[in-house]
Amino acid sequence: MSGAASARRLLMPARETEAIILKTFPLGEADRLVSFFGRSSGRVRGVASGARRLKNRYGSTLEILSHVQIWYVEKETRDLVRIQQAELLESFHKAQSNYDLSTGLAVISEIAELVLPEHEVSEPMFRLILLATREVERTGDWALPLSYFAFWTVRLGGWLPRFDRCVACDTPFGTKPAFYDAHQSGLFCEKCRRAGMKPLQHEARTLAERFAGERLDRIEYHKSMEACARELREASLAWIENHLERRLTTRELLETT
Numbered sequence: 001m002s003g004a005a006s007a008r009r010l011l012m013p014a015r016e017t018e019a020i021i022l023k024t025f026p027l028g029e030a031d032r033l034v035s036f037f038g039r040s041s042g043r044v045r046g047v048a049s050g051a052r053r054l055k056n057r058y059g060s061t062l063e064i065l066s067h068v069q070i071w072y073v074e075k076e077t078r079d080l081v082r083i084q085q086a087e088l089l090e091s092f093h094k095a096q097s098n099y100d101l102s103t104g105l106a107v108i109s110e111i112a113e114l115v116l117p118e119h120e121v122s123e124p125m126f127r128l129i130l131l132a133t134r135e136v137e138r139t140g141d142w143a144l145p146l147s148y149f150a151f152w153t154v155r156l157g158g159w160l161p162r163f164d165r166c167v168a169c170d171t172p173f174g175t176k177p178a179f180y181d182a183h184q185s186g187l188f189c190e191k192c193r194r195a196g197m198k199p200l201q202h203e204a205r206t207l208a209e210r211f212a213g214e215r216l217d218r219i220e221y222h223k224s225m226e227a228c229a230r231e232l233r234e235a236s237l238a239w240i241e242n243h244l245e246r247r248l249t250t251r252e253l254l255e256t257t
């Protein structure tokens with residue numbers, strides 16, 4: 001390295017942010033490629049050197065959806081930052097180490113990775129991911145947190161259709177079912193529905209209203225809510241896929257757990 005280059009490098013200050021780990025991939029024999037969502041940095045990709053070694057300084061901080069404080073240095077010439085250190089702020093160990101619960105976390109992480117633009121800060125999405133993950137950990141169940149997360153992702157993204165009337169003919173649904181599919185973003189009435197569309201019953205639309213007005217950790221989950229939570233989750237995931245123009249690979253895992 002030339003004298004000028006090393007001097008420039010010294011001038012690059014280390015950055016620090018509260019962050020959520022979205023994904024990690026093995027990189028070479030010893031390192032990990034880490035995608036994290038920083039509260040003050042947005043979504044960033046970096047390299048954690050030595051993170052694959054048996055004894056490494058990252059411990060369990062790089063687990064999926066871990067809530068951490070992270071220190072990193074930006075490089076001038078590459079998109080990847082160099083991660084220097086991470087400290088666990090909050091552990092979601094129970095959810096991360098349980099197969100069923102970790103599938104719920106995998107869906108949250110895949111969606112966050114795909115919908116969040118790089119380097120774009122989003123305080124509402126940061127809080128949403130944290131809230132949903134916390135509730136999976138606390139309640140030991142992903143059914144309600146994942147419905148809430150998917151619904152709010154669609155809402156924050158601005159892709160939520162009207163829930164009260166048909167997008168094609170403007171007829172109010174009242175208490176009748178509405179219909180949707182992954183090929184368009186609207187809700188349709190019984191007359192305008194097309195082949196293959198799935199129903200979103202009145203109860204599921206009422207749950208959406210609760211989601212819009214209440215925090216997830218204040219909503220008590222009853223077994224009786226299972227069907228409408230699933231319907232709302234399925235519809236929200238369809239709208240997310242419609243927006244992304246691709247299938248979510250983790251979605252299939254939900255159906256097998």
Ligand SMILES: [Zn+2]
Pocket residue numbers: 166167168169170171188189190191192193
């Ligand atoms: Zn209609």
